[in-house]
Amino acid sequence: MNEINNEESVGSKLADKVAEKPAKTLGRKRDHTRDAEILEATIDILAEAGFDGMTMDMVAARAKAGKATMYRRWSSKAELVRDALTWMNRNHLELDLLPDTGTLRNDLLALLKPQSIEEGERKLRVLAGLGSFFSQNPELVNGGIFEPWAVVNSELMHRAASRGEISTQADIEMACQVITSMASYRGLVQRKTFDKHFYTSLIDVVLLPALKNPITSPNEME
Amino acid sequence: MNEINNEESVGSKLADKVAEKPAKTLGRKRDHTRDAEILEATIDILAEAGFDGMTMDMVAARAKAGKATMYRRWSSKAELVRDALTWMNRNHLELDLLPDTGTLRNDLLALLKPQSIEEGERKLRVLAGLGSFFSQNPELVNGGIFEPWAVVNSELMHRAASRGEISTQADIEMACQVITSMASYRGLVQRKTFDKHFYTSLIDVVLLPALKNPITSPNEME
């Protein structure tokens, strides 16, 4: 019977090559609401086990899906993870209603809600377990995890600059990099929470002084 | 013949249990100069492939050693990696001859030699591929990779404080964290070099303003 099956499959492959799409609207439809659930389960497992520690069976079990269902949508583990990362970095941020308390200090602090802290730490755990994935797929080195936050911070600082609260000489891009790098270093290397207390210190001790007095007298330069 | 061998091995195991250490100074001695070579090869492979991408055969081939030799010294891959990390973080730094140019700015810049940049990036690559290892061995979360650098920077800043170059109110620990976190973020996430140009900007735009004007007038606090 294998011979018969082989003959049929060869025939269908030829038919594909000729007709390209012999049947498209037949049978049960794919349930695309499962896509999001599988991707969300993938992010969960990635955060817990990293890329190499994650198995397709784990994801299938978490999403209560069959592996065949997953391989019908993504051709490999790498593709699933790539889509999951894109899904994770999708922007659910409302740029319209930014805080506007009158001072840059309070604006920055208003952005640090407990919810975004927790979600940020989840993303950090995902990022930490992705080393081997990036070494195999160097093309998508994904710097964009902190992009939305940096964009918002940059907007707040530009507002502060235009109302004269900080210097027009201030290097806003550098200041935003300080925030994101301190957040990731504290989460990835030090394994401590980026909580309000620490963030307040960072703002008062480093960011505001740097933004208000960008040039300190280049006296000793040669 | 297998039976004879089994009998012998069982006999020797029993002898071990009775005498515990029947012979210690017999036979060829272990060549401990291979230890360093194997550990160095381990670091190399870790930097290139990460923990999960590294195989014992790769390390053995790189070090031109047999796997039996490796397992005679380390009982598992995890133990080998742990020793390799300790070896990598060993301190080859001469705290005695620190730069002393008269200004904090030049002192900090003097520490950034091309050699230490390259070695630092190698360590960062190792760290980046270690996510799954840490998730399996949470006890040794190794924040100590940047410790020596931070200690040196801290010393330079304290000297600057005692000669009145920066404020005595300055948060030196926070400033050192800014340096190490910017270096690791730039290497791990942005995949750019922590070169002299960028470091100079960081010092002039962020660090020196913060250290010289630690309090900017807490005017708008409520």
Add this chain to the structure above:
DNA sequence: ACAATACGAGACTGTCAAGTTCCGGAACTG
């Protein structure tokens, strides 16, 4: 010389996960 151990090289074994295939059943189309 001899026994015991180390060495590099590589064969061998057991486990684990990626990817494939099959099952019984459900949903959609004509």
Add this chain to the structure above:
DNA sequence: CAGTTCCGGAACTTGACAGTCTCGTATTGT
């Protein structure tokens, strides 16, 4: 109703790697 494609679940195949063992050789103490 009949044919097709989907679903979750599970068995199966295959390849890779950790860890063990064997072989021929080199080095050491007695």
